[in-house]
Amino acid sequence: MLEALNTQPADKILALVAQFKADPRANKIDLGVGVYKDSEGKTPIMRAVKAAEQQLWEQEQTKSYVALAGDPGFADAMIGLVLGAEFPRAGVAAAATPGGTGAVRQAFELIQMANQDAKVWVSDPTWPNHLSILKHLAMPTRQYRYFDAQTGAVNLSGMLEDLKKAKPGDIVLLHGCCHNPTGANLRLTDWEHVISLMQERGLTPMVDIAYQGFGDGLEADATATRVIAKSMPETIIAASCSKNFGIYRERTGILMVVAGNDKSIRVAQDNLAYLNRQNFSFPPDHGARLVTMVLGDKALRADWEAELESVRTGMLALRSQLSAELQRLSGSDRFGFLADHRGMFSRLGTTPEKVAQLREDHGIYMVGDSRMNIAGLNAQTIPTLAAAIIACDI
Structure with a gap:
């Protein structure tokens, strides 16, 4: 064989x-x-992460499995970090994943289950693993112009022109901040044009946000993702904790699905848990637990935010x-x-x-x-x- x-x-x-x-x-x-x-x-290792790890070592009582979708406290903390405390928690389905890459993979599989004919539109260029995973899953993929090599800036007109060719039900993969590999980001006014086009064309955004806090600050880096989630009927978000918490080897990520009605959220949550079960059963918890502890403790969070800002x-x-x-x-x-x-x-x-x-x-x-x-x-x-x-x- x-x-x-x-x-x-x-x-x-x-x-x-x-x-x-x-x-x-x-x-x-x-x-x-x-x-x-x-x-x-x-x-x-970031100071707050090290301190949380010490606390966890002293307090942890079991290494038993968490839930299929991971610890609910981790989902709550990450939804607050990415979407903001004012975003309604009931409007988000979420599942912990092995790193941001795991969240991206699960998102693509969720899309495939929901609509096998959906094309995924990705920026030219994009993180190479986006294209590699899409190819492995045999998902139809198209590219939209993004980077102008002559100016080093975003080619907004080319991006919009290409996305006008997308069909209703297609997916637009977007980088929430700190575009990889170019470093060139859309301005808020640019995002408004992109959102308007997605609304008109009936497209679904998928946001990959792997570098929150590395660009213009924690809140500023989340602005585009929050505006998209509030403006669109449905939004898929893959988030990573590898960079901003420095826990690369702990493989800590989360996949979120934002929708406007209770039924859609229940179905999405059920399918996120199902996908976890098929791919790895229960998600890893150590990194997720540390993130939850840091975000939930005022002193640890303040120290983490200060170090991240540095x-x-x-x-x-x-x-x-x-x-x-x-x-x-x-x-x-x-x-x-x-x-x-x-x-x-x-x-x-x-x-x-x-x-x-x-x-x-x-x-x-x-x-x-x-x-x-x-x-x-x-x-x-x-x-x-x-x-x-x-x-x-x-």
């Missing part, structure tokens, strides 16, 4: 990690892997420094978009050949589409990166 299997293509980012580790150069820079790093190149402003400072250094070296403001982008990532908008040149000549590793992880930089490596970008005539 096994001889009938085909070798699968290697994940490009994981292959890049292996290349970086094998590179003997002392001054190499890793901008490929999508994990937050501090100025020392470490991914720290992470956010630190990345903004790196962006400003890199943009300024490139302007100094080039005598041009053509890299000004780097300071305007938000989140961990930015896309330089150059060719794979130039990216390869950066790697081979200067030991700078980024994904072939020129996505770079800003959090992989520090004040000392920014001049090195800027000089290499200019030397490669990007």
